[in-house]
Amino acid sequence: MSPAASASARHVLITGASRGLGRALALAFASGGATIGVHFAHDAAAAGETAAAVRRAGAAVYMVQADFTARDAVEAVAEAVRGTRLPLDVLILSAGVAVSAPLTGTTEADWDRTIAVNYRAPVLLLNALEDCLRRGGHVLAVGSLVGIRGAAGLAAYAASKGALLGFVRDAAARMGGLGICVNGVVPGLLQTDMMRAVPQAQFDAMAAENVLGRANSCDDVARAVTLIASMGPVSGQLFSLDSRLHPDGRLTAEKGT
Secondary structure, eight states, rough: OHHHHHHOOEEEOOOOOOOOSHHHHHHHHHOOOOOEEEEEEOHHHHHHHHHHHHHHOEEEEEEEEETTTTTTTTHHHHHHHTTTTTOOOEEEEEOOOOOOOOGGGGGHHHHHHHIIIIIIHHHHHHHHHTTTTEEEEEEEEETTTTTHHHOBBHHHHHHHHHHHHHHHHHHHHHHGGTTTTTEEEEOBBBBBBGTTSSOOOHHHHTTBBBTSSSBBHHHHHHHHHHHOOOOOOOOOOOEEEEOEEESSSSOGGGTOO
């Protein structure tokens, strides 16, 4: 089989694929011969739109609903993957939630939900799917710049994403002997539903931190992720696609320091 044919025949599972970045990722991997798993938590209609677009691109698709705050959710996703009877080539852990609240105002329920979806579920899902991943397979965890440098009002989100990026290195070390790559991706600022509550002026200020003067698009990130997933022996790395290099949008060198 040629490299191009092999790439097009991949079995890819994407968590949180009903919209936004997850949908863009599903479409980026969709091609003739591919099988795409579309996971969603609640919005079956949106997930159905993703699935329909994947089919139009020529790929086979299956959908699986699972709310990662529920204890049996991970097993439901794992059973759907096993039900295809196909080895899993790429696992993309992109499902996530964010709660905007000051540290002292973040409730115990907020902490539990955020950690459950953003950290616990990816860890348990990778454990559950280890025997499904083929040798040479690739796992990609979607992180956030907030998980690296923090952000006011996003304590739970920052903690969960920081923990996820730390888990990447541990998982890479553990799965290296199986020939499975595990890497993290920081996608940069995206105009997704998660950012809908952010006032436009605040979003524009965050975008101005990018030295290119704009936010990333979901399609930008999806193209980069397909490239990373096609790479060979590279594991335990954090690929940052976020070009926000200084809080006021300028490089240190431009300030003459």
